[in-house]
Amino acid sequence: MGWLEGRFEESVITTSLEQAINWARESSMWPMTFGLACCAIEMMATGAPRYDIDRFGAGAFRATPRQADLMIVAGTVNFKMASRVRRLYNQMPDPKFVIAMGACTCGGGPYYKYGYNVVKGVDLVVPVDVYVPGCPPRPEALLEGLMRIQDKVKAMKDLTQGQPLTVPIPSRTGYTLLPPELHDPDPQKALEKQNEFARRTKEKAAPAKA
């Protein structure tokens, strides 16, 4: 709110004004085109006529972060891409929101165990407001995610409370939690255990001689 932020006491005027401002904000959440992988296809389908995200006011996908207030991270985030995701998030003006769309952004998804190049969840990179699980989530699921963001916007109290000053720090590490038979504090022993496991499963998976 700039100068007006957090300045007022709660009264009927300020709450009505807040409601009006929040309604304007939630009815025109312009997403940034951030389709990284397969979830982008479902995002495109959501923008298409059948599931029409434009009826929520969010149909104007902006290519530049300067004009967007919603970042729908749709797709797997690699380590190479993670720095770009963070930089673009930084370049978005406030108030900004993030939807983590798809299993890959929620916690690594199918690449959780063996994906050495995948960031296990985009909330390790940017603070996420709404998680939309699915692989890929249906357009209706993404629309529900958008509606949850709209609820979040409805609950914003800019005039009376102001916005939080700091960005949340992720509490996860992103490393996978391996079961005891694969994990060992000593890295050399852990590697031996994992190789042994891989060899055993490969033997089991060998096709029977006809």
Add this chain to the structure above:
Amino acid sequence: METLTPLAAVILLFLAVGIGFIFVHLVAGKFIRPSKPDAEKKTVYECGEPTIGSAWIQFDLRFYVVALLFVIFDVEVAFFFPWAEVFGKAQAVASAVMPADDDMRGWLNYGQKALALIPNTPENATTRRDFAGMGDLSNVPEGSKQATIDKWKRAFHANEDVGRQLMWVSLAEIVVFFGVLLVGFAYLWRRGDLEWVRSTLAERPASGSAPPPPSNGVGPVAAPADGVLVGAGTPTTV
């Protein structure tokens, strides 16, 4: 200050509302929008990549050439428009069909067509009045109605010739105008100003025969550096 004319008042009101509209929105936005400037937020946008160097580089000079040529030929086309209007009106008069004696509507239309070609100067006042009055027999006494209609017919025939002459003259004028500009166009086409990609390999020396055949496998005398395509992304000298 004396009162404003209605036109001036309308223009002032228009300007005031327009400027007010913009400034009210900007001021209201300044109060309502959050303002959290950040060192990282102010970085230059380059699709998420860290920027390399400044964005203030010299623009490609070929754009200047294209823009200049566009302006010249656009102004030429702008001159075509008033010519086309006059030509059209002359053609309307020259190819008009003489209305029947009692077709007042037709005479009125014809009078308007002829009137469009006569400039509104004091010398032409009577002629303009005559043509404006075509098709209007209300002020003419009963006996001289046929005489008036005959006068109109004579004017019609005179106009046919005048209109046809005007058509030919204006056509010749525009052909000359266009021809001069076509010569300029041909010149810059030959000169190579319309090529987006220029190659110095294509420019042979004026006094040269074909370069001597390679004796030891080395190419023509022109060093490889000369064969670089000029204008492929580097600033060119025009």
